[in-house]
Amino acid sequence: MTDQTPTPGNNPAHPVKTLSDLSHEAIMLASAFEGLEVIVEQMDGSGDDPTAKRARNGAAPILEMLIKAAWALQLDIERADTAQRRAAAGKAA
16 A cells, blocks of 8 residues: 655645745735734724724734734745755755
8 A cells, every 4th residue: 555645745735835935925924914913003992983993803803814824834834844855855865
């Protein structure tokens, strides 16, 4: 029986991203966190302020999405690192 475990780069559902792709994703994630910071600043308004209400309603789901994106980025970095190590080991053999 052969091992059916997908390896990084061999699974079309999870292609290995380039360092440039990962860098772009990290920049976008950092920018999103900066946007969340602005939203948090807007949360300090009075209870009747519609902007403050919208900020309070939106902050938690945005934070949850950003956390998921950060973990996905970490996984993509790990996959890229694994693929790079395997490629280097193949060249050394």
